[in-house]
Amino acid sequence: MYIKSIETVDVAIPLTKPFKTALRTVTTAYSVYVTITTSNGIVGYGEAPPTHVITGESMDSIRYAINEIIAPQLIGMNILQSEQVFQKLNTVLVRNTSAKAAVDMAIHDILAKYAGVPLYQFLGGYRDALETDFTVSVNDPTEMADDAERYIKNGFNVLKVKVGIGAIKDDIERIRAIRERVGMTPKLRLDANQGWNAKEAVKAIGLMEDAGLSIEFVEQPVSAWDLEGLKYVTDRTHTPIMADESVFSVHDAIRVLNMRAADLINIKLMKSAGIYNAQKINTFAEANGVKCMVGSMIETKLGITVAAHFAASKANIRYFDFDAPLMLANDLIVGGVIYEKSIMTFSNEPGLGIAHVNLD
Incomplete structure (x- = not known):
């Protein structure tokens, strides 16, 4: 063939x-x-x-x-x-x-x-359903609280909150506003997208810990290249720290985990060059006792379907960030992953289960 x-x-x-x-x-x-x-x-x-x-x-x-x-x-x-x-x-x-x-x-x-067989079964078939978070874009505290409340009402139990713009007090106000609006039951995970330096990150996360804002983990608090800074944050906070932009390849993962610079790793197929290398990153992380998330860029349902199949196939992948298609005005894909609020499932069709790509 x-x-x-x-x-x-x-x-x-x-x-x-x-x-x-x-x-x-x-x-x-x-x-x-x-x-x-x-x-x-x-x-x-x-x-x-x-x-x-x-x-x-x-x-x-x-x-x-x-x-x-x-x-x-x-x-x-x-x-x-x-x-x-x-x-x-x-x-x-x-x-x-x-x-x-x-x-x-x-x-x-x-x-x-x-x-x-469906791709997730071909790759290992560990689970047949996922729960995705929904991302709250960084804006003023009131708008972010409004968005968070709407996503919770729409059936999402985990929110990924973007931070890292402006002063530390601005980020604290954003998270406090969201917690006041949605309560303490929903899980909140933060993504600074490299927006802090190491000392700012330690201060911001420490203030959130002291305020009892209950953050599940913080993603990429410092610049991608700053592994020493990433380790500085990981060593000085109780909240788990996740490496994202710092890890493109298994070689990056080896450096991060050998340094114990992060507690968790976010695997994205667009960083790893696809499933072939993503599996290597996950296997190395698992061997080191480090859990992984699979996330995405701003992708359509085609790319997200592939990422979801990969994520569903592996036991060590515990966190899922696949809300991007829900942010789009329309969908070009017939078939693929199925959304029921925050729950994602797969068809029994072989491969990705994509019947047609509508480009008309």
């Missing part, structure tokens, strides 16, 4: 509300969709969003990497010799992790379809 063709198409979907973090504000979800067709007619799908501030990629760079570099090297390869295919994909060019991830996704979709 050989790779016959690799094709790309651009998509753009408006968000229902601007998505604001310490790194950027997003109003439209842009992505490159990838379709791989095999010699026996099996079709696999993947997605690559341009996330300049994290992966450094643009729509143009993703398209060029796939069409001009990756495709010529992979077309004609036997997809059932998948180790050879993934080795080629990961060595044909450096970085370009989202472009590689989209191709990796489509290959895994094909392999699971060939096996005749």
